[in-house]
Amino acid sequence: MNQVITDYELAKGGGEHLDQIQASGLATRLELLRNTLRPTPHVPLAMKGMNLFAKLEYVNPVGSIKDRAAYWILKRAAERGEICEESTVIESSSGNFAAALAAFTHLVGLRFIPVIDPNISGTYESFLRRLCPTVVKVEERDD
Template identity: 50%
Template sequence: MLKKLDQISKLIGKTPSKQCNSRHINLFAKLEYYNYTGSIKDRAAFNIVKEGVISGDIDRETVIIESSSGNFAIALATLCGDLGIEFIPVIDPNINSAYEQLLRLLCKRVIKVSEIDSTGGYLLTRIATVKAECANYKKSFWTNQYANANNYLSYYKGLGNEICEGFDRLDYLFIGVSSGGTITGVSRRIKEKFPKAKVVAVDVEGSVIFGGKPKKRWVSGIGASMSSTLLKQALIDEVIHISHDQVIESCHSLMKEQNIFAGASSGAVYAAVKNYVANDRIAPEANVLFICPDRGNAYLDTIYNRDWQLMTKEQQLMEYSPL
């Protein structure tokens, strides 16, 4: 398996940075959708599995199980397919239908939970299902992206290094947060070379990662309904929360202004950059980098669909109306 992993490693990382249109600052976007399965999560999936193989926790008989409805599940499913081992994603009814279809094509078995947990969501049900399912196999492995240090170490060694190599000076870095793996690894690495660089964590309204009040979230890929132990190691200078309307608007701006067709978290970080620029919080000629974790394809039915935007607003109004 190590030989195969070595081959696959060549398909991950060394993603391009695009110089963006900007009048007063030097703005760059790191296009992580150039990775193997189309997202930043290839880095985490690869490193977690590789370290599991090296330590002997994963071999040909192991069944890998994870609670993920998004890019991490797609990355694991593809990687496990290449290695000839089984991967079982645990998903819930909120999954994007294209992602569910793809996971069902890639995996022999997909578990879709339906029971709402005590927090009103599915996360606790999904985690309990992962644990119960792991116990059903002689050899199983829970990748546990919210607590596995090999998640953030993949970004320390990979993305963080690439950023250090790509810049002589870096003043600002904007990163979207979910499991916290990216920001933890990248912030630790870049502060070694650029101690004065400002790291801005971008989260969305309704996410509890940085202690916000839980609220129904309509965009996927950014935010979380539980906080991550990985973030204790992160070197974050500021946290900024973006509203859902801003995320949607900003994805469209990213396309119009920069010709970048990207997912929700890219829109969120772009909104954060623009917010800083509009408030004169970035000095002229500063070198500013933001990360684009995935492409816009998976969001064509939602963020890039005007009907969905209207529908969610109605639903949000119904949900939060004082009546």
């Protein structure tokens, strides 16, 4: 069995902060959400003559590398004043990025409208429809 190592010490906080997120202002809620982004474990792979590691991105809160991008985009937009508590976030995505945005906007109290592709998987569409009151499904494929 390979030993799992992390790229930095475990962040303080995590799941226990989720109940606090809803009770504070947007900036504070986003900061509390940051505590759920844990270090990405690295697993050494057996390769002769080299040190090779696999990053286990599935340990992120929503399960993919896109979780970090979604968080930082929301955080920076809030810092720049581009979004506030009354904002609606709209994004065209049918995969991991949409799932992360849906989860994070839901947790911090922002409205999110995903614009999804007609070829979206049933799992992602169901997930988005559970978290987002409005989901726009494009009917025609892009050229």
